[in-house]
Amino acid sequence: MTKVDIVSGVYEKVGFSKKEAVQVVETIFDLMKETLERGEKIKLSGFGNFVVRNKRARRGRNPQTGDDIEISARRILTFKPSQVLKNALNRS
Amino acid sequence: MNKAELTLQLAEKTNLTQKVAKVIVDTIFDGMRDSLVRGERIEIRGFGSFVIRNYGGYRGRNPKTGDVVSVPPKKLPFFKVGKELRERVNSGS
Numbered sequence: 385m386t387k388v389d390i391v392s393g394v395y396e397k398v399g400f401s402k403k404e405a406v407q408v409v410e411t412i413f414d415l416m417k418e419t420l421e422r423g424e425k426i427k428l429s430g431f432g433n434f435v436v437r438n439k440r441a442r443r444g445r446n447p448q449t450g451d452d453i454e455i456s457a458r459r460i461l462t463f464k465p466s467q468v469l470k471n472a473l474n475r476s
Numbered sequence: 477m478n479k480a481e482l483t484l485q486l487a488e489k490t491n492l493t494q495k496v497a498k499v500i501v502d503t504i505f506d507g508m509r510d511s512l513v514r515g516e517r518i519e520i521r522g523f524g525s526f527v528i529r530n531y532g533g534y535r536g537r538n539p540k541t542g543d544v545v546s547v548p549p550k551k552l553p554f555f556k557v558g559k560e561l562r563e564r565v566n567s568g569s
Binding site: 387389397408411413417419420422423425428429430436459465471473474 | 516518523542565
């Protein structure tokens, strides 16, 4: 499934033009990206939570050369699937 | 932000009614869920991708009682953040 399929789903469900359906799907993902960029989490009941986490700097190793390197502090995005989604995947 | 807030923001930004905005938000995430249930991979450019990973069953132990329990095989969804979003999250305020 890609964005094209998501747009088709919206197009079939509501009486929009293809162009409007594209715009509305883009708007939703833009809103989500802006929210996560602010460090705010997104909770979608029945689907899962997107959470921004702060990682401290740590020592790592270049797996190719074995050199010690410093991995800088960073913010990462994690997804925790909801129990509803996990159950749906394992029902059959 | 939860689904209701996302719906509200979508309605404000697009001049759709909240009712229509809700139908759209539900259509999208229900569609994504159904796609994962079918075992498909989802790729949303600029956002990220979801894949299903299969885990085999194994014999585990209840850590409290020590009883042997059999853990059945399972499927779990994994999200990999896309390049654009990864960079935006890391450089965000």
